[in-house]
């Protein structure tokens with residue numbers, strides 16, 4: 001016997017309960033409450049408030065909400081406990097299970113909804129910078145574990161000739177376009193000793209943060225960052241370029257792709273990593289498709305429309321859309337690469 005689908009009303013109520021879970025995670029993340037429980041152990045409200053410089057009455061309510069939502073446990077002394085498994089989801093910045101930064105991105109996106117109501121009427125855009133630190137830092141922190149654990153050890157090694165070039169002498173030069181806070185740039189440099197990587201991004205606070213992350217990572221001068229529009233790249237000799245989750249945000253991707261083509265050596269590839277959405281619009285969609293449309297209606301489409309001219313791509317950039325951009329930018333070669341990932345699809349563009 002099949003279970004009937006819940007009514008829309010029931011479904012939205014369940015979603016609202018989940019939204020409050022996300023709000024609680026945002027507070028726990030931003031206030032360092034989870035970090036304190038992970039580092040200094042179980043606590044009651046007074047102890048946790050004392051440790052984190054917060055108000056004990058609010059913390060008591062938050063702790064009870066967290067235990068009610070089965071995010072925290074309560075021990076025999078009545079103290080609240082963060083399990084190791086949940087700390088991996090909520091605290092460890094390099095954990096493959098990390099989800100807490102997603103709540104920062106959602107809060108940033110939802111905070112712009114009143115402006116988006118106006119934008120939907122006028123057709124105006126809303127730039128990435130308008131979503132603030134929660135979006136910028138949340139995006140960087142959310143992708144960081146995948147870059148740290150997969151980019152240099154699985155994704156790039158899956159592209160045999162590129163992996164060989166990056167591992168060979170003379171040391172290759174790589175361009176990381178739309179690098180955000182630079183975790184991908186740093187991961188490439190770490191994976192391939194000797195390789196030099198230039199990260200470039202339009203967003204100045206991202207580049208400032210990227211330089212700080214690189215300094216803290218001790219990569220030295222093998223990574224550099226430039227605050228610039230990638231469409232202005234001019235006549236370099238890179239051995240490879242990569243763009244991760246950024247083509248669909250670009251107001252006008254063709255001039256950017258064209259400039260990258262001009263900055264690459266003749267045989268050098270451009271690897272584009274973007275959303276693994278369906279090949280065509282075919283509702284109802286799965287959770288990945290719903291997730292990507294969620295970002296599109298709140299963030300990426302308004303961001304892409306914040307500069308003129310804009311082709312208004314949105315998060316749901318299907319393979320045929322990128323193929324058309326690649327053609328228009330003069331790339332003769334376009335292929336979807338057989339790299340496994342639930343959220344990202346990998347493309348290779350070449351001359």
Ligand SMILES: C[S@@+](CC[C@H](N)C(=O)[O-])C[C@H]1O[C@@H](n2cnc3c(N)ncnc32)[C@H](O)[C@@H]1O
Pocket residue numbers: 128139140143177178179180181184200201202203206228229230231243244245246249250251256
């Ligand atoms: C969604 S973020 C992705 C950042 C990073 N690649 C990551 O995966 O975390 C998209 C980035 O593309 C950058 N961007 C958009 N258009 C650009 C352009 N024309 N030149 C350089 N960067 C651009 C934005 O500033 C933003 O930091």
